[in-house]
Structure formats: structure tokens, C-alpha cells
Amino acid sequence: MSESAFTFRCDDDFEPEKIFSCGQCFRWNASEDGSFVGVAFSRAARVSKRGDEITISGTEEDYAAVWRDYFDLGRRYDEIRERLGVDEYMREAIEDGRGIRILRQEPWEALCSFIISQCNHIPRIKGIVERFCALFGEPIAFEGGVLHAFPTAEKTASLTEEDLTPLRCGYRAKYVLSAARAVSEGRIALEELARGSQSDALCALKTIDGVGDKVAACVMLFGLGFYDAFPRDVWIKRALAERYGGDFDLSRFGGCAGIAQQYLFWHRRRENTED
DNA sequence: AAACAGGCCTAAA
């Protein structure tokens, strides 16, 4: 069976390996040929890069409707990198993480995924999320096989904690359900929050059981398009304590602190695994 | 084997 694909030239930062494995998303996996296969917005795709040419499954219409925004291609990361290099360590982190882009993910998927992420390693988060999708997501035919969409909030809200035991996500199951109910019952309107202020979004997200400052910041950055949201996880806390004595002024990043965070996160994590 | 993992909640000062 033949599948269409759309190829375009990209002269800005775009490194699939870094984009998909920097911890912002959990549904993309590397193939042996270096391409990545994943699902977003209920569409499966294979993404590959050769030189400055990017190829994504689907038509140009799919690209225009979904992938362009998903990969945040309206933003020049090369220019942002210049602005974020406010000191030596930041410049080091940025050079190391060059090629990263912030994905604009589905808000509910981001919320649910980062609730699951708490106190877990990335491989385990991916495992839990994949089991969740395989069990409760709509099937999507792709390259002769079947992938699954991320389960909707409505579908999730119809489940019980017992239904979620096969995920083996432990105490996070009740958080996932409480979030699903908040969203499906309209108490939390994620799309609407994306159009409002960052502080309102933070406030609303934190009313969900199991969502604190860190998870809320991830949802805002990766799902709602608040590029100034700055998730403070253990790695960021480490980096800030080691390099800045806890004194780190986010206002220097001109509304892009979240992107700075992602370079810092990538770099600080690599410092550990590479020596 | 004990500690920790991209936290959060509650209780107690």
C-alpha cells in the first residue's frame, strides 16, 4: 500500500532526534532508518530529515492543517536562540540543544501525559501512555499496521480506576480520572485557557487534583502555547542550584522562558548521562 | 537493597 508524504525545505532548527526525545512528548519512536513514527491530533505520521528537507506522511493539506502548527514552524528558533543566550551556561545549553522545537500538542493529551509523568522516568511514562492509547484510543491504520489516537477526555471520564489498572500507573490513575472529568464536564475549558492569560490558566489547571506548579507549567508550555511557562523539575532545579545559586531571572528571556527551560533541561540531563 | 524517578497532597509547625 502506498502512503503519501509531503516534503518541504526548512532552513530553521529542526532535529527530529532532539525534538522527540527531549522529554516534551511521549508518543514518537525512532525507526531503524532514523525516522520517527508517532501520533498527534489523531493522525499517525512518519517524520524524517535529509539535509534541510523534512518529510512528513500525508498530504500538503495535512501539513497545513496539523503539522505546521504542531512543529511550531511559524517561529524562528535560530533567532530565539540568539536572544536566549544571556550567559555562558545558557549559551552552552543552547548550542547543545540546537535543533529542539517546542511541539504544540493537544491540550488534553499534554495534561494527561504530564499528570502521568510525575515521579517517573521517561521510558516508563511512554510505556504507560502507550498502554493507555492501545486500550482506549481510536485505532488508526498506518503503514499496514494499527496505531492509536490518544483517548479523549470524554472516553477517559467514562472509565474507572479499575479500568486503568493495566496501565500500571499507580496512584496517578485517580488524578487522570479527575482531570478527565474536569475537562469533559466543562469545568476546565482547555482551548479557552489557551486564549486567556497565563496566570488564569495556571490557576484553573491547579484546581485539578494531581496538578501542581510543575505539571501545570508543562501543560501550559506544551499544550496551550504559553512559551513563557517555565516547568521546574528536578533537573532544572539542579541546574539552577548549581549554576545560579537559585537566583535565575526569567524576565530576561523576553516571553520565551519555556524555550530556555527546554534547552536547560536537555543539557543538564545530558551532563549526567555522558560522564 | 535502598534510593530515587521531569510531583502532588495532606498534616503539622
Add this chain to the structure above:
DNA sequence: TTTAGGCCTGTT
């Protein structure tokens, strides 16, 4: 307003 302990499960 900060801190300790518990929480599911897996890995090192």
C-alpha cells in the same frame, strides 16, 4: 510558608 511522609511501580 516551609517541611516530612506517603503514594504505585520500576529500575539501578
